[in-house]
Amino acid sequence: MDKIRIAGGRALHGEVTISGAKNSALPCIAAALLTADIVRLENVPRLVRDVSTMRLLLEHLGCETQWEGNTLSVRAANIDLFEAPYDMVKTMRASVLVLGPLVARFGKAVVSLPGGCAIGARPIDLHLSGLEALGAKINIEHGYVIATAQKLVGAHYRFQTVTVTGTENLIMAAALARGETILENCAMEPEVEDVIRLVRGMGARIEGDNTEILRIHGVDSLHEATHVVIPDRIEAGTFLMAGAVTGGAIQVNRCVPEHLTAAIEKLRENECGIQTGKDWIRIEGPKKLKPSDVETHPYPQFPTDLQAQYMALMTQAEGTSTIHENIFENRFMHVAELRRMGAHIEVDGHLAHVYGKTLLSGAGVMATDLRASASLIIAGLVADGVTMVQRVYHIDRGYERIEEKLRGLGADVERIS
Ligand code: EPU
Numbered sequence: 001m002d003k004i005r006i007a008g009g010r011a012l013h014g015e016v017t018i019s020g021a022k023n024s025a026l027p028c029i030a031a032a033l034l035t036a037d038i039v040r041l042e043n044v045p046r047l048v049r050d051v052s053t054m055r056l057l058l059e060h061l062g063c064e065t066q067w068e069g070n071t072l073s074v075r076a077a078n079i080d081l082f083e084a085p086y087d088m089v090k091t092m093r094a095s096v097l098v099l100g101p102l103v104a105r106f107g108k109a110v111v112s113l114p115g116g117c118a119i120g121a122r123p124i125d126l127h128l129s130g131l132e133a134l135g136a137k138i139n140i141e142h143g144y145v146i147a148t149a150q151k152l153v154g155a156h157y158r159f160q161t162v163t164v165t166g167t168e169n170l171i172m173a174a175a176l177a178r179g180e181t182i183l184e185n186c187a188m189e190p191e192v193e194d195v196i197r198l199v200r201g202m203g204a205r206i207e208g209d210n211t212e213i214l215r216i217h218g219v220d221s222l223h224e225a226t227h228v229v230i231p232d233r234i235e236a237g238t239f240l241m242a243g244a245v246t247g248g249a250i251q252v253n254r255c256v257p258e259h260l261t262a263a264i265e266k267l268r269e270n271e272c273g274i275q276t277g278k279d280w281i282r283i284e285g286p287k288k289l290k291p292s293d294v295e296t297h298p299y300p301q302f303p304t305d306l307q308a309q310y311m312a313l314m315t316q317a318e319g320t321s322t323i324h325e326n327i328f329e330n331r332f333m334h335v336a337e338l339r340r341m342g343a344h345i346e347v348d349g350h351l352a353h354v355y356g357k358t359l360l361s362g363a364g365v366m367a368t369d370l371r372a373s374a375s376l377i378i379a380g381l382v383a384d385g386v387t388m389v390q391r392v393y394h395i396d397r398g399y400e401r402i403e404e405k406l407r408g409l410g411a412d413v414e415r416i417s
Contacts (some may be wrong), residue, residue: 002396004389004403006380007412008362010298011285012248014409018236018255019045019400020070020229023305024191025096027168028198028229029054032063033101034172035202037224038151044072044229049397057084061098079106081123086112086143093117093165096124100169103136103147104176111145118369120328126163130170133157134177134346154218162187162298167214168195175204177218186212189299190259194230201225231279233259234305235399238374240264240283241309242406244272245316245382247285250409257281262302265291266310270317277342289318290358308334308375315343316382317356325350334372337365341379362387367394374399381411388416 020043029051032039045051046067053067054074062079065072079217082102089095089112102109114124128138134152138145154177159166167187171194174181186192188210196206196214202225205217236255243250244267257264257276264274264281269292273284289312296304304327314321315338325331332352335345341363344355362385367373373395380387389395392415395402406413 001390002392003393003416004377004395005414005416006362006377006387006389007371008360008380008383008385010381010412011246012243012250012381012411013405015251015253016239016405016409017253018231018239019382021194021232022047022050022165022398023190024194025051025229026054027097027191027195028227029072029167030097030101031172031195031198032058033076033079033098034105034176034199035222035224036075038073038075039202039224040071040073040225040226042071042226042228044070045232045400046070046335049393050092050094053088054094055232057088057095057098060085060088064295064325082106082108083110084112089114093122096127097165097169099127099145099147100173101375103131103149104152104173107149107151109147113140113143113145118333119331124166126159126166126282127159127169129192130157130159130166131173132171132305134181135260135397145306152177154181154216156182158184159186164189164192165191171195171199171206171216172218174218175222179218181216181218183198183214183216184212186214187298188212190230190233190256198227200224200239201227201390202210230259231255234303236281237263237303237306238309238378238399239405240281241265241306241313242378242381243409244270244285244289244311245378247287248409249282249284251282253278253280255279255281262300263306266294266302270313275407277374289317289357291319293322296326298327304328304331305371307331308371309378311335311345311352311354312338312375312378312408314354315345315356315358315360315379319356321356323352323354325352332369334375337368337376338379340365341383343379359384361385364388367391370394370398377402377406405409
């Protein structure tokens with residue numbers, strides 16, 4: 001198994017280019033199931049794990065797919081299976097995104113129920129009750145969701161909790177339902193908006209942009225489209241925090257600064273110097289980082305997917321920071337590993353108190369999930385000595401060539417196979 005070795009203590013300088021967003025690419029690939037025509041997706045990150053798994057899943061269902069650089073073309077003209085098997089879903093929960101498109105276009109979907117994962121129980125009850133509201137019949141048998149429908153019919157559905165992939169699944173399903181669907185309390189993440197843009201480009205009639213209420217007028221069929229996936233705001237935020245923690249000065253290119261408004265606001269509170277342009281953000285780490293409290297919430301507030309990285313940054317702030325995780329019940333797995341590096345962090349339920357500044361020392365650490373691994377890399381960049389991050393397959397799920405990009409900024413990082 002690969003490891004990432006980081007020799008800490010070098011300030012990062014230079015520029016880095018951000019890849020396409022994983023959490024946008026995954027539902028966009030699933031959306032290709034809505035039509036028999038070719039869907040061409042540009043700026044798809046070549047992530048050896050999640051993106052490859054989604055592609056394999058679509059091929060398993062009968063799609064033809066083709067890579068050309070970062071463009072992935074998908075043609076779902078000959079679907080002959082309607083099942084997302086356990087082996088695929090267990091490696092990637094986002095497999096559940098094929099549920100809405102399959103049941104909407106073919107009237108049938110069999111998808112393994114994802115289990116819990118390292119960050120929480122993560123049920124999909126709202127995906128299922130939303131589809132039921134559109135007339136799908138849902139049965140759970142032998143660990144599989146079996147969804148059937150003659151034809152989905154538009155309905156009024158309110159999500160009890162804001163759910164990103166739940167909203168995406170329902171948008172895709174409603175696009176081909178008969179009549180009008182109104183979805184309330186929708187997730188407004190940029191990735192959801194990106195899926196809306198793609199599906200609209202395929203001929204769907206959707207009213208609402210960046211709104212928690214969406215009105216979808218179902219159409220009989222959808223058609224080919226070419227779509228450019230948005231830049232990954234979480235990758236961009238991770239690099240900003242990496243630059244800041246080392247006291248360096250870096251520029252993050254090909255990103256959308258507005259997608260990071262809440263994170264930028266926090267980093268400014270921490271006294272980082274930040275400038276933004278149309279598609280870039282420049283950050284300069286301060287001599288003394290100021291502590292700050294943060295709470296994770298659905299977009300446009302501070303994202304849970306940057307919480308772990310921000311915690312690593314706050315270990316270097318002069319004073320106490322409080323971090324409140326509101327989205328997932330178990331997303332503090334990185335705390336124990338950060339402590340092993342010398343961080344002083346106390347956890348009380350959904351709250352973590354980070355007492356800074358602590359001198360971190362390089363250590364062997366274990367990645368437990370994608371964003372936890374990013375936080376350990378950030379800690380390693382500022383730690384004294386060598387940090388060896390194990391189980392880096394987690395980081396490969398969400399970061400394209402992270403060690404190369406960090407090296408380009410002057411970090412002493414290498415992957416050991
Ligand atoms: N929830 C329910 N029932 C549901 C769906 C969600 O109770 O049917 C709860 C979840 O348990 C959680 C909350 O609602 O407590 C929000 O979960 P959400 O459904 O929004 O999460 P998700 O769609 O499974 C996506 C991202 C995650 C990101 C979350 C929150 C993708 C593929 N995944 O997951 O990304 O953390 O939204 O923003 O889009 C990551 O990239 O590291 C990652 C975990």
